[in-house]
Amino acid sequence: MPSSSDIPPPGKPHKVFDRDAEWQELVAFACDRRPEVRLGVVSGRLRQGKTYLLEALTSALGGFYFGAQQGTQAESLSHLAGEFARYTNDSCAPHWHGWEDAVDDLLALGDRCPTPIVIDEFPDLVRQSPSLPSVLHGVYRRHDGGRPGRARLLLSGSSLPLMHRLFSTASPLHELSDLHLTLRPFDYRRAACFWGIDDPALALLVHAVVGGTPAYRHAYVHEDSPTGREDFDAWVCRTVLNPGRPLYREAYHLLQEETDHKDRALCHSALSAVATGCATQGQVADCLGAPLTDTARCLGLLREHGLLHSEPDAFRPSLVRLCVAEPLLAFEHAVVRPHRSALAQQDAVAVWKHARPGFDSMVARSHFAQICRDWALHFAGPDVFGAPARSAAHGSVADPAHSGGADVAAEVVVRGHGGVRKGTLLSVGLARWDEVMDLVHLEHLRGLLDVLADRGEDITHARPACYSGAGFSPALRAAEAQGQVTLVGLDRLYGRR
Structure with missing residues (x-):
């Protein structure tokens, strides 16, 4: 009989498109047989497939997965205890007095062999329990000096600013974590393969609308991919301009989930300004008629959440150019937003006929560049x-x-x-x-x-x-x-x- 160390690591499931390098890193981390607990961090913007990949990992390796939600500490501990009992086949859930008890029991799952333990959307737990990072640090330090274990704790999150603060070099958790994995959108070539598009012109047009975000290919458009370049206009009308499809409101949901409510209106206006050609902070402030300080704070917030990029000009040291990072947000704010009221009253085909020139002149041209x-x-x-x-x-x-x-x-x-x-x-x-x-x-x-x-x-x-x-x-x-x-x-x- 071969020893467990001789068993080859699991191959990436067929249902997971691409992500070969990410899968190999996760498997190497989860299967590491060193007798010590380890901490890994998985981050990335919403809809990039973090949950999909981590669920596939725990399924392949018999690990534990818990998806956190917004709520109170007591409710989250109760939900976690219920999942823990199902995983361990216990008839009743443990009664934990706090996060220290919960983390101790979770790490004990790896006492005998390497076991991936995933806490997805970890920032939601930190918001309700600000002391949780300190608790984790304390429990890990206790395990380092006590019994050996092979728990492989993976903390995942979509809130980029909070994930950065939790695991930056200034954080006590940084020294404990030895895997930092970021899931990014597919590049434009991989996105074309993902959507099954062979025509480069069509692939670029579709990428200018939905970018390389994996989630938009399936549930968000009901598996609908344009059949050819001549089908592109109709595809836009039956997907992103169709109130019956989740993609119709996705741009607004992205901003709602990523930004604080008091800055949301200004963020929408700032994104519209950048998407329609305002390339600098001063130009955005002039377009919005807003104070430069408010504009700077708003743009900083969008950059923090990965929704806006700032790129230095190649020839002017003092000039920093802005661009919208998520194509769907650029498409929404440059093309669709000015026609939202018309969409509520008119056929999408008629609205798109008026909006298409703006798409070609602003979105497609800048996206091509x-x-x-x-x-x-x-x-x-x-x-x-x-x-x-x-x-x-x-x-x-x-x-x-x-x-x-x-x-x-x-x-x-x-x-x-x-x-x-x-x-x-x-x-x-x-x-x-x-x-x-x-x-x-x-x-x-x-x-x-x-x-x-x-x-x-x-x-x-x-x-x-x-x-x-x-x-x-x-x-x-x-x-x-x-x-x-x-x-x-x-x-x-x-x-x-």
């Missing part, structure tokens, strides 16, 4: 730019040759070793979702490089690049053949060539 930056940073090989990319950002610089020093911009500025502002300039690129690009775009990039050179930027290694969702003219293709420009179309973005 972001995907181009993602490609340059994560998928382009080192031969594309002559060296590995270390950053890809939007960049703009004032051109003194134009009246008033108008900005000359590039949506995809790639730098090598040294980062977004000090790294070697490898490429400057334009991203055009719905334009067939021609030599005029190449000339724009050459002009930008001249301006940068005049300002002291080393452009020796910089390659012009054109990114298009509509294609390239024969003249631009000829320039590519002569090594004058790098061309990146949808097929290349999605790895089709």
